[in-house]
Amino acid sequence: MTDEVPYPSAAPYGTPDTPRVAVRGEASLEVEPETATLTVTASARGKDRRAALQDLTRRNAAIFELAREYGEAVEKLESGALSVSPEPAQHGWGERVRAYSGHVRITVALNDFTALGELTARLAGLELTRVEGPWWALRPGSPAHRDARRQAVRDAVTRAREYAEALGAELTALVELSDPGADGARPPAPGFAGTRGFRAAAPGGADDVPAIDLEPQRQTVYAQVNARFTMSPPAL
Structure with a gap:
């Protein structure tokens, strides 16, 4: 006795009585950003390691203190x-520093853009501090992603439906219904929304900036x- 292999009810590509149509749905939305991120770099330099580290610690604390003044407008405040490091002497023998x-x-990172311009200017006004950004972005769970998928x-x-109607079906x-790449095929490269940024550095204080x-x-x-549908027989 041999095992019987069930005959498929329909071929993967459809049949004359049950044709299939495969399409790709696309959507592109332009929405307001949800966060703005600044990268702040404080620098210090001294003739000995201890002095350089003390100055760096003081400037680091000044950045945190200033950012915390803006309360809930600052969504993320993290140290990187x-x-x-020593700077070797350019002349002479031995390991001179x-x-x-x-x-x-x-x-x-801020979620309140009304405070962004003021905070950016004040940070850039701190001693030996460089500010880069802002980098505008959406949160990973933003409703905008869900709306785009639905569209x-x-x-x-x-x-x-337009293809079927063109055939009288x-x-x-x-x-x-699947995401591009879910069936093993390589998905197309997603589009990229660029960010605008600037760099600012000031050696003086941050007052009246x-x-x-x-x-x-x-x-x-x-x-x-990606989507595949069956349709009624076309009127050819």
């Missing part, structure tokens, strides 16, 4: 890499979906 230099990097699905249905069922006018950059959200 810190380094203190001319000075020590140090750097510490701090990330400041991509609606676009897929619309495309498939109509859609009858959804066979498959005018706020910088920073206009939020709209973010582009892309979504794609």
Whole structure:
């Protein structure tokens, strides 16, 4: 007795009585950013390691103190890499050290853009402090991503229906709905919404520094979906 192999009810590519139509739905939305991130780097330099480290510690504390003045407008305040290294003498014999230099990097992310220009200017006015940014972004769980995916699905249905109507047919069922790449194929490279930024550094104090006018950059959200439908026999 041999095992019977069940005959598939329909070929993967459809049949004359049950044709299939495969489409890709796409959506592109432009939305306001949700966060703005600044990268703040404080520097210090001294003739001995201890002096350089003390100056670096003081400037690091000044950055944190200033950022905390803005309360809940600052969503994230994190320390990054810190380094203190010797600068060898350019002339002479032996392992002579001319000075020590140090750097510490701090990330400041804001969700209230009304405070962004003022905070950026005040940070840039701190002693031996460099500010880079802002880097505009959406949160990973932003509703904008969900809205884009839904629009991509609606676009897929619309495309498939238009193809069916062009043949005098109509859609009858959804066979498959998947993200590009979910079936093993390499997905297309997503679009990228660039960010605008600036660099500012000032050796003086941060008192009476005018706020910088920073206009939020709209973010582009892309979504794609693959869909397969069955349709009624076409009127050819």
